[in-house]
Amino acid sequence: MATSRLPISTAATSTSVxxxxEPFRTELTGYCYRMLGSAFEAEDAVQDTFLRAWxxxxRFEGRSALRTWLYRIATNVCLTxxxxxxxxxRPMDLGPAGSGTATSAGEPRPEEIWVGPVPDSRVLPEGSDPAEVVASRESVRLAFVAALQHLPPKQRAVLILREVLAWSAQEVAELLDTTVASVNSALQRARATLAAADTGGDAYQPLDDEQxxxxxxxxxxxxxxxLTALTALLHEDATxxxxxxxxxxxxxxxxxxxxxxxxxxxxGSRLLPVAANGLPAFGQYRPNLDGPGFHPWALILLETSAGRIAxxxxxLDTDHLFPLFGLPDRLA
Incomplete structure (x- = not known):
């Protein structure tokens, strides 16, 4: 973790707050997304963080790194x-699998209950080290973020700060105003919970020939x-x-x-590729039955494992998701 001090005596006069x-926006959005499970709430949390910091x-006297101070504020915002x-x-958390012969998918539930997708560009800082890029994609995979939501909020923060962002136990203890022993205990319990969850799958590697x-x-x-060719790409127990x-x-x-x-x-649908949650993803457009062209239908995220789709x-909330991902509102 960066520990350099901000030259606070000159910073406020040489540039705006x-x-x-702003350089911390992407990594803080990634942190808040892992905490909250929603791209929209994560962006709200970062805006609130910046407002509080501003x-x-x-009163920020430079006794800690600016990055550490911002993470403290962001953590408190998320916990609140x-x-x-x-x-x-995810739908799998609400009950057993349904039948493919069902005539309806059921009544939509409120957006606030779902773990949602996020554009890679909003949460993954640019980096040249391929290993770091893969690790970053792993940490925002849908299955991993969904598993994090099973943790109590403070355990969630501890696990993300220690395991994803590689903070030391002492740094996390200082940020959360607790002891190193409490941090280590929370981390142990969080690891046990995640070990029982299904967080498997491959991170997306666009240059991998097999993928x-x-x-x-x-x-x-x-x-x-x-559908014969499509089914052949799926694992037997795919969802x-x-x-x-x-x-x-x-x-x-x-x-x-x-x-x-x-x-x-x-x-007859058409697919446009996008990057979401470190996974291969597509904007799906169905044929427009009332005229020419295609209209938005779904944002599809694929989770793969061992060369097949799991x-x-x-x-389906294209009204909100397609603008977030920069997808057009129709295809000609």
């Missing part, structure tokens, strides 16, 4: 936000709506989910039955 804070900047909301979940081939085959099969509706499916038979029946409106996550 906003200019000093208001109290004159988490004290008044329910834990965010490129898999994704190219997926796009061809989906756009052609070749399909569609937040904000609660229905989720497991296995070839139910996924195939759904896509053949109720989900058959996806036939989870297909279809996020």
């Amino acid at each position: 906003e200019t000093l804070l 208001r109290s900047f004159e 936000m988490l004290s008044s909301v329910q834990r965010r979940v 490129k081939t898999l994704l190219a085959r997926y796009v061809r099969a989906f756009e052609a709506y070749d 399909l989910s569609m937040p904000p509706v609660p229905l989720w499916l497991r296995g070839h038979d139910d996924i195939l039955a759904w896509m053949t029946g109720t989900g058959s409106g996806c036939r 989870r297909v996550n279809n996020f």
